[in-house]
Amino acid sequence: MIRNIKIYFSFLGASLKRMIEYRVDCIIGMISQIAFQVIELIFIWIVFQNTDNIAGWTFEHLLLLYGVTMLSLAVTDVLFDSTYSIGYRLIRKGKFDTILLRPVHPLISILGESDTTTSLGYMVLSIILIISMLIKLQITITALLVFKILYLGILGGLIIGGIQTAFSIAGFWTYKSNEVVWSVFQLHKLAEYPIEIYNKFIKVLITLIFPFAFAAYYPTLEYLQLGKGNLIFIMSLIVIVEWIIVIKIWDWGLNKYRSTGN
Amino acid sequence: MIKKILAIAKQETSENLYYRFDLALYIFNFIIQITVYVFIWLAVYKNGNQILGMSFEQITTYYILVVSLSPIIDWGINETLGNSIREGEILKELLNPISFFCYYFGIRIGEMIEALIVGVITFFICSLLFGVLPPSGIINFLIFLVVICLAVIVVYFFEIIIGMIAFYTNSVWGIEIFKRSILNIFSGMIAPITLFPEFLQKIANLLPFKDCIYTPISIYFGELSNIEILQVILKQCIWIVALYIIAKIIFNKAVKNITINGG
Numbered sequence: 192m193i194r195n196i197k198i199y200f201s202f203l204g205a206s207l208k209r210m211i212e213y214r215v216d217c218i219i220g221m222i223s224q225i226a227f228q229v230i231e232l233i234f235i236w237i238v239f240q241n242t243d244n245i246a247g248w249t250f251e252h253l254l255l256l257y258g259v260t261m262l263s264l265a266v267t268d269v270l271f272d273s274t275y276s277i278g279y280r281l282i283r284k285g286k287f288d289t290i291l292l293r294p295v296h297p298l299i300s301i302l303g304e305s306d307t308t309t310s311l312g313y314m315v316l317s318i319i320l321i322i323s324m325l326i327k328l329q330i331t332i333t334a335l336l337v338f339k340i341l342y343l344g345i346l347g348g349l350i351i352g353g354i355q356t357a358f359s360i361a362g363f364w365t366y367k368s369n370e371v372v373w374s375v376f377q378l379h380k381l382a383e384y385p386i387e388i389y390n391k392f393i394k395v396l397i398t399l400i401f402p403f404a405f406a407a408y409y410p411t412l413e414y415l416q417l418g419k420g421n422l423i424f425i426m427s428l429i430v431i432v433e434w435i436i437v438i439k440i441w442d443w444g445l446n447k448y449r450s451t452g453n
Numbered sequence: 454m455i456k457k458i459l460a461i462a463k464q465e466t467s468e469n470l471y472y473r474f475d476l477a478l479y480i481f482n483f484i485i486q487i488t489v490y491v492f493i494w495l496a497v498y499k500n501g502n503q504i505l506g507m508s509f510e511q512i513t514t515y516y517i518l519v520v521s522l523s524p525i526i527d528w529g530i531n532e533t534l535g536n537s538i539r540e541g542e543i544l545k546e547l548l549n550p551i552s553f554f555c556y557y558f559g560i561r562i563g564e565m566i567e568a569l570i571v572g573v574i575t576f577f578i579c580s581l582l583f584g585v586l587p588p589s590g591i592i593n594f595l596i597f598l599v600v601i602c603l604a605v606i607v608v609y610f611f612e613i614i615i616g617m618i619a620f621y622t623n624s625v626w627g628i629e630i631f632k633r634s635i636l637n638i639f640s641g642m643i644a645p646i647t648l649f650p651e652f653l654q655k656i657a658n659l660l661p662f663k664d665c666i667y668t669p670i671s672i673y674f675g676e677l678s679n680i681e682i683l684q685v686i687l688k689q690c691i692w693i694v695a696l697y698i699i700a701k702i703i704f705n706k707a708v709k710n711i712t713i714n715g716g
Contacts, residue, residue: 226630226631227630230643240650241502242502243500374481377485384493387496389492
């Protein structure tokens with residue numbers, strides 16, 4: 192287990208270095224990501240020109256929720272970007288067989304290869320939003336709060352990343368998995384807003400089936416001191432259970448894998 | 454010429470339709486998008502707000518139409534064009550017996566047919582899920598379609614102009630993002646333009662993109678008088694001519710200084 196984790200981080204370190212190498216791509220990726228998010232922020236702003244709250248959430252609360260979502264997405268993006276390319280970059284081009292021959296679990300090799308340029312955009316935006324909204328809402332920033340934000344942010348990233356990883360097995364059949372993973376990833380849009388606004392079906396969908404709500408909504412409640420129960424414990428548990436299931440699903444998918452030959 | 458354009462469009466469409474499963478995923482994503490919009494505005498209406506005379510049914514219909522129309526307006530050729538500049542394919546395309554603008558217009562129509570399938574299915578599923586208001590009349594609905602067709606031509610020339618930047622920068626991504634950001638904000642995709650703050654409304658009125666999404670939907674609701682409709686169509690025609698001339702000038706300049714990476 193510890194050996195696996197070590198190998199994973201050495202893979203990840205190598206790909207992060209590769210990412211910094213291409214500075215122009217890096218900057219374009221960052222700016223584009225910020226541009227897309229700014230469009231959504233403009234949407235939220237326009238909505239609040241017409242109302243002062245959504246299901247009891249003010250503009251500042253909603254921006255904090257948005258910032259917290261961005262933090263989880265940044266973590267997801269850094270660690271799990273390669274789930275998009277299993278079908279296309281690895282399987283179709285025959286590289287996947289080399290990965291299978293390595294003496295570690297193939298998932299470690301694959302996830303270690305993540306290199307993404309968009310995550311910096313999420314990161315910058317989330318830090319700006321979270322800090323400015325905490326100040327505006329007059330929540331004292333203590334060391335405990337900072338620890339909570341970082342820890343829950345990483346857990347949130349693992350929750351979304353787990354869902355992505357589970358669906359990346361589609362690549363074993365389609366040899367081009369990115370659209371499937373991307374579609375599931377888009378479900379996070381539902382969780383960017385307070386879940387009180389949805390009907391029962393969607394509430395169940397994003398808390399129990401795909402626990403996106405734990406990547407943003409519940410942590411935000413915790414920071415606003417509205418949370419119930421010990422969220423750090425609950426989320427740790429969710430991540431562990433989720434990943435046990437995800438690895439089971441992934442191994443099952445791997446059994447169905449047939450090489451494209453090369 | 455029209456025959457040639459249609460032949461290219463047909464080829465492009467059959468290429469795109471090969472990935473039928475992807476279409477289902479696009480539809481799924483659009484439904485999610487509409488769901489988010491509908492529930493947010495539902496929460497706003499629950500607070501007892503009246504939004505500029507729009508009823509909740511109207512705003513639901515607005516977003517269902519926006520999202521269903523969005524692929525027709527914003528998928529476009531920029532990815533294809535950017536890649537072909539990057540990989541040197543453009544050289545072959547410039548030597549085609551059909552003019553460059555026509556060739557890419559064929560590809561644009563091919564893309565549009567895929568977008569149309571996705572859009573129509575999204576519209577029907579969402580109208581069952583959330584309910585839509587019917588168009589205010591058959592004639593209004595026909596004009597709605599005409600204005601959208603003109604809008605596609607306007608956007609096409611805009612895409613060509615933006616795409617020419619790739620001759621100089623070699624960046625495909627940046628351009629695509631730039632185009633989408635402008636379209637998303639100023640066409641009324643994120644919200645009806647009347648809900649915008651005043652300075653954004655002013656900018657939107659100056660640009661042609663308002664008539665790509667917002668205006669056709671107003672026509673669908675029957676909010677524009679006959680004279681206003683004529684003005685819109687005239688304005689679109691002027692934009693098409695203006696953008697065509699600009700595109701031609703930039704294109705002629707860019708082709709002279711072309712540098713191709715391999716090919």
